[in-house]
Amino acid sequence: MTGPPKGGHYDLCVARGPACASALALTLIAAPLAACRPAPPPPVNEVVALVAPSLPIDPADAAWQRAPEYLAKLVPQDQVEPRLLTPSTPEVRVKALTSGGEIALRLEWADAAVNDTPGPGAFLDGCAIQIPRTLEAAPPDPQMGQAGRPVDIVFWRADWQASVDGRPDTLTALYPNAAINGYPFEARPLEPGSAAQREAATRYAPAQALGNRRVGPRPQPVEDMVAEGPGTIAAASAAPGGIRSRGKGARTATGWAVVIVRAVPAGLAPDARTAIAFAVWDGAAREAGARKMRTIWVPLAVRG
Structure with missing residues (x-):
């Protein structure tokens, strides 16, 4: 069995020691393997x-x-x-x-x-x-x-x-650190969800009352x-x-x-x-x- 070719980089690596020669051998093996790898996918241009x-x-x-x-x-x-x-x-x-x-x-x-x-x-x-x-x-x-x-x-x-x-879409949700004592539409006499309560609430939400499509x-x-x-x-x-x-x-x-x-x-x-x-x-x-x-x-x- 013939050995690796002498001269050039090989002789230089042998002179420097086994570690250098091993690195060169790995490089010689890896080069053809890299050529066998699939090409990267083409760039997506649309x-x-x-x-x-x-x-x-x-x-x-x-x-x-x-x-x-x-x-x-x-x-x-x-x-x-x-x-x-x-x-x-x-x-x-x-x-x-x-x-x-x-x-x-x-x-x-x-x-x-x-x-x-x-x-x-x-x-x-x-x-x-x-x-x-x-x-x-x-x-x-x-x-x-x-x-x-x-x-x-x-x-x-x-x-x-x-x-x-x-x-x-409430002040307490949007501004959790705000201190609010109360609003008239939250008064106890107004039943929650009633027409009177909703009518009172719109006075404090003019954008909703006017049908502003950006709110609500x-x-x-x-x-x-x-x-x-x-x-x-x-x-x-x-x-x-x-x-x-x-x-x-x-x-x-x-x-x-x-x-x-x-x-x-x-x-x-x-x-x-x-x-x-x-x-x-x-x-x-x-x-x-x-x-x-x-x-x-x-x-x-x-x-x-």
Whole structure:
């Protein structure tokens, strides 16, 4: 049996001792083994919605593990006033599933603080997805569409999630450290739940009394909106039977994970593509309205 070739690095290692020679031998063995390893998967350069029999609303559902993840880089909204000049959330991780009639999108991002209590001077955590109303080769402006070319937006907010999860819409729940002696509508002569008691309570909740859609108990933590450019956002008409989209958000070890389920964009099929954009608001960074972190348009495709 012939021995290993002499000369060069081998002779040098032998001269230095057995440990060096052993290291060289291991290197010679490991090199061809490394060449046999499977190549890493190609990078995901678009949001791919896999077809699934059902759509999970829970961000922690195991069904999300099979969906490819797209890493969307966020940039400050610095195109229109009020601008965001200081970057906050750097990225959002996106997964998607579709049942054919609906599409579910899971957004996850890092956020160290929970900002889910509304009030004067309060800033809230939130996120949104944006999809063009019509499939086009060239989508409208990513800054909330443009005149005659609307975009559909679904907006999730942390305080709405807290309300849906059961936090009462009361002063004691929202401000647990407040000292309140009492309110007239809590007087003993008023039977709890009676018409007289409810009428008295509305005097101290004018937003609810006026039907402000931003306050009060909510059936879902998301809201459907439509826009045709900056400053034009408005509530979308509800679909027959109630709210069109639904969602659920939950805290993770590092931030938020939110699932938004909405109707599949008209015309989107396995042989077609559309665009989608994302936005994130960090309450701790005093972000609200136009002050947000956002993406440009990202391709959105369906895969069976």
